[in-house]
Amino acid sequence: MTKSTHFEGLPSRDQILAFIQSSNDPAGKREIAREFGLRGHEKIALKALLKDMTDEGLIDMAPGRAFHKMGGVPKVTVLKIVAIDGNQPVAIPEHWEAEGIPAPKIRVIETKGKRNSALGIGDRILARTEERGNGWAAHVMKKLAKGSEQILGVVEGGENGRFWLKSVDKKSRFDTQIGDVGDAKAGELVLAELTGNAHKKSARVTQVLGDPFAPKSFSLIAIHKFGIPFEMPETVEREAERVRELPVTDDHREDLRHLPIIAIDPRDARDFDDAIWATPNADTGGFDAIVAIADVSYYVRPGSALDHEASKRGNSVYFPDLVVPMLPHALSSDKCSLRAGEDRAVLACHLAIGKTGQVTSWRFTRAVARIAANIPYPDAQAAIDGTMENPLLETALKPLWACWRLLAKARDKRGPLELNLPEKRITLDEQGRV
Incomplete structure (x- = not known):
């Protein structure tokens, strides 16, 4: 049921949505109050109305306490490059919380005097976004430090000092050359960080996990194979x-x-x-x-x-x-x-x-x-x-x-149905073997 928070002088939900979508700048509570000339108790009522709209799934809050339409993209946000279409990078919001709505693909527009073509898959940018036609476009404000894209794989090779990383994910059809093998040896299971751009990627070993057939490795392989979120974000x-x-x-x-x-x-x-x-x-x-x-x-x-x-x-x-x-x-x-x-x-x-x-x-x-x-x-x-x-x-x-x-x-x-079934348990010894 839609809540009915409203006071005389307060804008309607449709008016607030229209302003948020049309504003060229991030629209927080202060900007919305200024746009509709709200003062005193009206600002308090506006806060309650914005909370109602958030609870109802009409709007969402972006970092910096600015609002945007639910399923839309904040005016200023962090994007991650996920593809290169011709010479044009394509990005998605780094954080996307809208349930049931896929993250939009955003075209990154080259800024005059800058070479955005240098952007590669995995790069992170702070960008100003806008709706264009049926899609979204982004203008780069700043290139950010690249987030670590981790991959679990087995080290192969070693001839002529060249090593390759074979991903444990069967869907990965190509091996990645290892630029920094660290202390890892051929045949070992490692966690590596991907670096480089879409045309030339390399891997840097960040952690040596040992024998890929050791019992302790099976859990890690399953975690990465099925994309189970293993690392908890620092903010959380x-x-x-x-x-x-x-x-x-x-x-x-x-x-x-x-x-x-x-x-x-x-x-x-x-x-x-x-x-x-x-x-x-x-x-x-x-x-x-x-x-x-x-x-x-x-x-x-x-x-x-x-x-x-x-x-x-x-x-x-x-x-x-x-x-x-x-x-x-x-x-x-x-x-x-x-x-x-x-x-x-x-x-x-x-x-x-x-x-x-x-x-x-x-x-x-x-x-x-x-x-x-x-x-x-x-x-x-x-x-x-x-x-x-x-x-x-x-x-x-x-x-x-x-x-x-x-x-x-x-x-x-x-007279309920009674099923007396044995409970299946997996027991490990000190070496981690079943």
């Missing part, structure tokens, strides 16, 4: 470091730190997303229970750099020997991981379970919890079976198992 890392300092205890959060809430996970779990607690309810003959999950939304706000990066990745990717997280480690392995003895922001679901095992009511709260323990599944079961001691046996584990038995009894009455 900085934002994660900043938001991790947000306080989790305030008047708006329910305090659950007095409850022995525990997280039960596989022994090799790399992060802890959820935790549970239950206690008998003498009045109903059932149980009161809580399921708490890490409140990631407290740290990752809509429209933030973290939000855009997480949306681009979609999920974390787990390999036997490493994980490529959706969020920086400052969040995924720390603040958004429910580790024992540390205060954590959580979303808590409070469940009332009747004496027949039916969930009779529920409510959701934002809360702060301090996990009593991270317990592996086998250890939790061993404590219940009496073969292992655990200080939380009476206060946490036994009530949880009793609650589970009640729920399981109700579940059995419903």
Whole structure:
């Protein structure tokens, strides 16, 4: 549903869009207010209207806090050269966040007195853009330092001191000559940086990874073959470091730190997303229970750099020997991981379970919890079976198992399909072999 933020004297959405598209200069809130003669409370209302338009997907914000039409290109932005059409470079925006809309191909116009033909694939430019006909054109303002284009491959050759890089990507039909082989030797798997222009490219080895058939190399090859984003942008890392300092205890959060809430996970779990607690309810003959999950939304706000990066990745990717997280480690392995003895922001679901095992009511709260323990599944079961001691046996584990038995009894009455299938696991030895 479209929001209706509007005040007398405030321009309409169509008027703002028309101004943003027609302005020769970047149009931020100040420029829009000046164009429509807004003052005082009208500027405050304009800020709310621009936020509504951003939330509705009508406009987006470019670096420098200037706006542009969603699916359009900022007036001044950083472009990356992706092709050479004849003598004319073709570029795309370096950062493109419009979901479902492909990045536009932008013709880079040669500026009189300058030789833009020297631009090569992979070059980065600061450019002023404009719509021309059904497409876009860009005028170079400044050539920027070239971003590192990395390629994973195997070093070949060595005769006459010449080496070639054979990409692990089967789609790559050509080998690249290595200009700087460093300490790499023929047959080794390396990470290299591509340099040069479209007509003559060379590679510079930046990291030697060793034997391409070593078990540890398979994860890296898969990462590069399928284009899994492996490096986290610095802006995202900085934002994660900043938001991790947000306080989790305030008047708006329910305090659950007095409850022995525990997280039960596989022994090799790399992060802890959820935790549970239950206690008998003498009045109903059932149980009161809580399921708490890490409140990631407290740290990752809509429209933030973290939000855009997480949306681009979609999920974390787990390999036997490493994980490529959706969020920086400052969040995924720390603040958004429910580790024992540390205060954590959580979303808590409070469940009332009747004496027949039916969930009779529920409510959701934002809360702060301090996990009593991270317990592996086998250890939790061993404590219940009496073969292992655990200080939380009476206060946490036994009530949880009793609650589970009640729920399981109700579940059995419903006659659900039960599949008891073995879980497939990949286990590595100290050398990384399966």
